[in-house]
Amino acid sequence: MPAKTPEQINEDLLRPLAGVSARYLIVLACFVTVVIAGFTAFGWQVYHGIGVAGIRRPVFWGFYITNFVFWIGLSHAGTLISAILRLANATWRRPVTRCAEVITVFALSIGAMFPIIHLGRPWLFFWLVPYPSERGILPNIHSPLLWDFFAISTYLLGSGTFLLLPILPDLALVRDHATGLRKKIYTVLAIGWRGTPRQWHRLEKAMQIMAIAVIPVAVSVHSIVSWDFAMAPVPMWHSTIFAPYFVAGAIFSGIAALIIAMGLLRKFLHLEEYLLPIHFDNLGKLLLVMSLLWVYFVFAERLTTWYGNEPSEMAVFWLTQRGSYSPLFWTMVTCNFLIPFPLLAIKKLRTITGTVIASVGVVIGMWLERFLIIVPALSHKYLPYSWGTYRPTWVEITITAATFAAMAMLYMLFSKFIPIISVWELKWGQHPEPERDSVLLRKDEEATA
Amino acid sequence: MVIDLDRCTGCEACVVACHAENNISTVGEDQAARGRAKHWIRVERYYDGEFPDVKVKFMPVLCQQCDAAPCEPVCPTFASYHTTEGLNGQVYNRCIGTRYCANACPYNVRFFNFYNPAWDKPLHLQLNPDVSIRSVGTMEKCTFCVQRIKAGEIQAEAEKREVKDGEIQPACVQSCPTRAMVFGDLNDPNSEVSRMARSNRATKLLGELGTLPKVTYLQRDSWHAGEDT
Amino acid sequence: MAVPDTIYGLFPGPRSAERGMNGLRDAGVPTDKIVVMASEPFEEYSFAQGERTTTMGWLAVCGGVVGGIAGFTLAWYTQTSYSLVTGGMPIVAPWPTGIVTYELTMMGAVLTTVIALLVGSRLPDWSHKLYDPEIAHGKVLVGVVDPSDEARADLENRLRRAGAEKIKATGRFAVA
Numbered sequence: 001m002p003a004k005t006p007e008q009i010n011e012d013l014l015r016p017l018a019g020v021s022a023r024y025l026i027v028l029a030c031f032v033t034v035v036i037a038g039f040t041a042f043g044w045q046v047y048h049g050i051g052v053a054g055i056r057r058p059v060f061w062g063f064y065i066t067n068f069v070f071w072i073g074l075s076h077a078g079t080l081i082s083a084i085l086r087l088a089n090a091t092w093r094r095p096v097t098r099c100a101e102v103i104t105v106f107a108l109s110i111g112a113m114f115p116i117i118h119l120g121r122p123w124l125f126f127w128l129v130p131y132p133s134e135r136g137i138l139p140n141i142h143s144p145l146l147w148d149f150f151a152i153s154t155y156l157l158g159s160g161t162f163l164l165l166p167i168l169p170d171l172a173l174v175r176d177h178a179t180g181l182r183k184k185i186y187t188v189l190a191i192g193w194r195g196t197p198r199q200w201h202r203l204e205k206a207m208q209i210m211a212i213a214v215i216p217v218a219v220s221v222h223s224i225v226s227w228d229f230a231m232a233p234v235p236m237w238h239s240t241i242f243a244p245y246f247v248a249g250a251i252f253s254g255i256a257a258l259i260i261a262m263g264l265l266r267k268f269l270h271l272e273e274y275l276l277p278i279h280f281d282n283l284g285k286l287l288l289v290m291s292l293l294w295v296y297f298v299f300a301e302r303l304t305t306w307y308g309n310e311p312s313e314m315a316v317f318w319l320t321q322r323g324s325y326s327p328l329f330w331t332m333v334t335c336n337f338l339i340p341f342p343l344l345a346i347k348k349l350r351t352i353t354g355t356v357i358a359s360v361g362v363v364i365g366m367w368l369e370r371f372l373i374i375v376p377a378l379s380h381k382y383l384p385y386s387w388g389t390y391r392p393t394w395v396e397i398t399i400t401a402a403t404f405a406a407m408a409m410l411y412m413l414f415s416k417f418i419p420i421i422s423v424w425e426l427k428w429g430q431h432p433e434p435e436r437d438s439v440l441l442r443k444d445e446e447a448t449a
Numbered sequence: 450m451v452i453d454l455d456r457c458t459g460c461e462a463c464v465v466a467c468h469a470e471n472n473i474s475t476v477g478e479d480q481a482a483r484g485r486a487k488h489w490i491r492v493e494r495y496y497d498g499e500f501p502d503v504k505v506k507f508m509p510v511l512c513q514q515c516d517a518a519p520c521e522p523v524c525p526t527f528a529s530y531h532t533t534e535g536l537n538g539q540v541y542n543r544c545i546g547t548r549y550c551a552n553a554c555p556y557n558v559r560f561f562n563f564y565n566p567a568w569d570k571p572l573h574l575q576l577n578p579d580v581s582i583r584s585v586g587t588m589e590k591c592t593f594c595v596q597r598i599k600a601g602e603i604q605a606e607a608e609k610r611e612v613k614d615g616e617i618q619p620a621c622v623q624s625c626p627t628r629a630m631v632f633g634d635l636n637d638p639n640s641e642v643s644r645m646a647r648s649n650r651a652t653k654l655l656g657e658l659g660t661l662p663k664v665t666y667l668q669r670d671s672w673h674a675g676e677d678t
Numbered sequence: 679m680a681v682p683d684t685i686y687g688l689f690p691g692p693r694s695a696e697r698g699m700n701g702l703r704d705a706g707v708p709t710d711k712i713v714v715m716a717s718e719p720f721e722e723y724s725f726a727q728g729e730r731t732t733t734m735g736w737l738a739v740c741g742g743v744v745g746g747i748a749g750f751t752l753a754w755y756t757q758t759s760y761s762l763v764t765g766g767m768p769i770v771a772p773w774p775t776g777i778v779t780y781e782l783t784m785m786g787a788v789l790t791t792v793i794a795l796l797v798g799s800r801l802p803d804w805s806h807k808l809y810d811p812e813i814a815h816g817k818v819l820v821g822v823v824d825p826s827d828e829a830r831a832d833l834e835n836r837l838r839r840a841g842a843e844k845i846k847a848t849g850r851f852a853v854a
Contacts, residue, residue: 006717006816049585050546051563056484058557060548120546120561120586127526127545130756137543138756141774142522142764145547149525150749150781158788165795173717176814191802194809198729199799200719205734206795210788213738217784224777232553233519233658378552382655383510385493386557388484427718427816434723435693517766524764531763661766 004273006427013419013426014177016269020416031409038402041395042117050120054392059378063396064118065228066370067403070253071111072152072225073246073366077254078104078159079218080286083211092282094429095274098422099265100258101163106410107257108159110403112152115145117399144227151217151224158214165206168193169424222250229373235312236305236377245297249366252290252336256362259283261411263356265420274421277352284355287362288344295337315380324389325376328368335365450593450622451645452509453667456629459492459507463621463630467511470594470620472580474566487560489591490621509630511621512537512558512591513654513662520550520559528588534598535635535663539590546586555655556662559590593632594619614640635663681808683849684713685833686821687842688812692720694841695818699725701836705829707822713808715819725820737794738787745786749779808848817843 004012045052055062081100085093116125128149130138139146172193175186193199226246229237259280266275302321305313320329340358343349375390392400414420467473467490476485490511497504514537521529521537528543529550551559565585568576576582579596583589601617614633622630633642645651650667689695695716702712709728720726753775761769796802810819820842822833834845846852 010815049562049564051480051485051585055548055563057486057551057560058484060551060561115547118547120548120588121544121584122546122586124545127543130752135543137527137760139525140522140527140762140764141753141756141778142767142771143525143549144523145525145549147774147777147781150778150785154781154785154788157785161788161792165792168801169717173814176811187804191796192804192807193799193801194807195715195717195813196729197714197719197726199801200716200721200726201730202734202795202798204719204721205731206791209735209738209791213784213787213791217781217788220777220780220784228549231523232549233555233660234552381557382555382658383493383557385491385495385510424718428721431692431718431720434696519765521764522767522771527760527762527764529764531765 004430006431009423009427009430010173010177012271012274013421013423014174016415017174017417017419024412024416028409028412031405031412034405035402035409038399038406041398041402045117045395046122052393052395054390054396056388056390058381058386058388059375059390061118061374061378062390063371063392063400064114065374066367067400068111068114068118069225069246069370069374070367071107071114071403071407073222073250073253073370074257074363075104075107075111075155075159075254076218076222076247076250077107077258078102078162079214080251080254081258081283082162083215083218086207086211087215091429092279094425095271095276095421096258096262096279096283097425098163098166099261099420100254101159102411102414102420103254103257103261103407104159105156105163106407106414108152108156109410110406112156115148144224144231147224148228151221155214155217155221158210158217162207162210162214165203165210166422166425167418168203169195170419170422173423174419219247222247229377234377234381235310236316237373239301239305241297241301241304245301248290248293248297249369252287252294253363253366255283255287255290256359256366259287259355259359260363263352263359265415266352269415269420271421274426280352280355281350284344284350284358287340287355287358291337291340291344291362312380312382315384316377319376319380320372325372329372332365332368332372335361336369337365450514450619450663451631451642451651451665451667453629453631453645454508455650455667455669456627457492457507457509457625458627458629459494459505460626461492462624462626463490463509464488464492466620466624467591469575470577470580470597471592472566472576472582473589474568476564480563485561485563487562487589489558489560489589508654508666509621510556510558510654511664512593513556513660513664514593516661516663517659519553519555519658519660523549523553525549536593536595536598537590538595539588539592541581541583541587541589544587546588548588550588555658555660559588562587562589681806681848682823683825683847683851684808684821684823685825685830685837685845685847685851686713686810686819687834687837687840688810688817688819688844688846689840689842690817692716692723692725692818695720695820696723696725698820698837698840698842701840702820702822702833705833705836707825707833711823711825713819713821713823715809715813717813717816720818725818731798734791734794734798738791741790741794742783742787745789746779746783748786749782750775752782753778810846812844 078101081093082097116122119125128139128146168190171186171190175183175190178186223243226242230239230242232238262275265271305317319325339361343354343358379389380387471489473487473489476487490509492507492509494505494507497506518537521531525547526543526545528540530538532538548561551561562583562585566582597619598617601612605612618632622632631642631645633640635643637643646665648667651665652668653662654666687698689698714725714728754770757770813819825833830851837845
């Protein structure tokens with residue numbers, strides 16, 4: 001593919017910002033409706049009491065915490081692609097980084113709402129913040145939920161920064177191409193970016209530092225989320241494998257979400273010349289690796305449980321594998337491994353369509369995985385007299401659907417206001433190398449000076 | 450507390466007394482079917498064998514007031530904490546309803562208010578003024594009738610004496626017709642509860658989990674002493 | 679700060695911009711008077727090498743240390759000021775303290791990096807500074823700030839020879 005001129009790149013990548021089609025507005029309206037339904041359901045829950053949800057004794061955590069873990073996990077997409085590939089200097093990442101970072105920020109924002117949604121008294125959620133209060137007490141940092149608070153705040157700050165800093169030059173780009181009110185708005189947003197070497201060096205340096213900083217933060221976030229479960233003496237929760245298992249699962253679902261997002265963007269924003277089959281191929285290979293890693297973790301955990309044969313744990317074990325949760329369990333295995341494996345391992349099948357299908361399967365499978373970690377274990381704890389099954393109600397289902405709609409809606413809105421592919425990074429990957437003689441000239445001058 | 454399983458008949462008088470003493474509302478048939486009934490003390494039943502050779506094992510299960518309670522460190526607002534007297538305290542006002550403590554409790558003795566509790570008139574007149582009404586979204590559980598403990602201690606201090614052994618009785622202990630439950634001061638080696646806890650029939654429920662529960666169960670017969678419940 | 683008096687050329691690409699820069703240097707223009715602007719970073723080219731930073735990394739580390747101290751203090755303070763026993767654990771538990779310290783370390787590093795970027799780049803700055811919207815169309819701006827009137831023609835020639843598509847001027851030079 002011949003390299004495009006900067007003007008052509010500008011035109012292609014700024015075109016989505018130019019206007020909206022009727023189809024766009026209709027689809028957006030559908031998503032907005034579902035999101036509003038979600039908010040209504042939550043309002044209903046606050047008004048009538050959390051009893052309208054399906055949670056019960058002993059399954060005190062259900063759909064909401066499933067969604068919490070799922071969306072926080074999905075948010076590991078951006079970190080992997082942007083930060084790790086940036087550090088590894090993988091140049092194919094350039095069109096993909098912003099897509100990924102946007103997923104991270106939005107998924108994290110959605111996921112971070114669930115610790116509020118699932119509370120019995122959500123209007124008091126701010127008691128989790130350590131501030132001097134008249135209640136005469138500070139929060140308990142022995143609790144993994146407090147670690148969640150700090151970790152998610154830090155990760156939100158870090159990934160927000162990781163997204164917003166490289167957007168600055170593109171905001172300046174849009175500013176220069178816009179007129180009227182839009183120009184005014186983007187002038188304010190671009191905070192005076194001009195593109196001097198001083199600014200570029202500092203931006204580059206900031207991105208380098210952020211790439212190094214955000215990886216340990218991302219690992220810690222999902223480890224801490226996993227410790228919400230691992231710290232409780234519940235059969236099949238109290239396992240040391242949880243932290244790495246969750247981090248691997250998070251990256252797994254994150255890559256899948258990214259592939260889906262890229263596939264949709266490619267089709268609907270006509271980015272066929274920017275999001276190339278090689279990108280899907282590379283990400284497909286990464287998805288394959290993560291799928292195998294996921295299988296490895298599941299196998300390792302289940303083997304040790306089965307071998308240990310502890311009665312309470314085996315009750316939960318068989319419940320998921322052969323009992324009432326087995327349909328969900330085997331669906332999960334199919335979606336996470338049996339379908340993706342051939343689609344991603346066989347080169348002929350690792351096409352754009354193939355990877356997107358595999359990714360849809362993975363997203364479904366990973367949601368089920370979160371559910372199957374949380375609910376079966378809680379429903380079958382140590383004292384069998386207190387066992388019970390969980391059934392979600394319309395409130396929880398609506399809010400779950402609303403999160404997916406919210407993600408789609410936010411993504412659609414974002415792609416209309418800010419170029420979804422990082423224009424300056426793409427151009428940087430394509431501009432010509434310096435002439436050899438100019439480099440030699442510099443060196444001669446420095447030698448004689 | 451010591452519960453002698455050989456004396457327990459499974460009559461559930463303790464359950465009723467607890468509801469009356471602690472202002473625990475009933476939740477209605479529908480909610481109870483969904484597993485939301487709040488029985489701070491319950492009698493667990495396990496059936497063994499087929500009819501007509503059925504054996505039934507039952508035991509009252511209540512908050513074990515564990516010394517290493519898993520429900521305490523996980524509460525983000527210190528609603529669940531260990532008092533200086535050794536009880537596991539539940540502060541309703543601090544609770545924001547994360548329900549982590551209920552998940553962490555291996556005995557499933559924590560109960561959540563899924564709705565605001567309600568009493569049909571005129572049953573609201575029989576509420577105990579010494580016990581607060583919990584609101585929706587808060588967790589509650591057996592407190593060893595802490596209001597009675599406090600009342601007994603205050604009385605003893607006013608009369609400038611020590612609390613007598615057996616003077617303070619939670620509602621369940623008081624109402625048990627067979628005197629299967631004994632309550633007292635474990636720090637006093639001569640109290641009845643300490644003596645009974647040293648019995649050769651003594652076991653702890655789920656003791657292997659390391660929760661250090663304070664409720665001792667006396668097994669049904671000495672042949673099976675030392676087994677887990 | 680008003681737009682300074684400058685003379686600059688708009689170059690079609692980085693190679694010609696490099697030649698333009700060399701031309702200005704040969705004319706004896708000091709480095710701090712040369713202004714460069716582009717819509718991409720041209721890290722491999724020498725014309726875009728001005729005003730590097732060496733301190734941002736260290737600032738991030740310092741920010742991390744400050745964050746870590748803040749986190750540790752917060753953890754220590756919350757645990758000791760209301761010393762409630764939970765689960766038989768010590769009042770000040772080392773593992774949770776470590777986790778909170780770690781998270782606030784990272785937050786400190788991130789915040790410091792952002793602030794260092796903004797301050798170092800002199801952003802936000804909505805005042806009228808030297809800028810040309812042509813940059814957004816892929817042109818590279820290379821010019822001289824406040825040259826002497828006599829040098830003007832020579833500089834313009836050099837820029838034109840290097841391949842500038844347009845020569846522009848601002849401030850007092852713009853009138854002519």
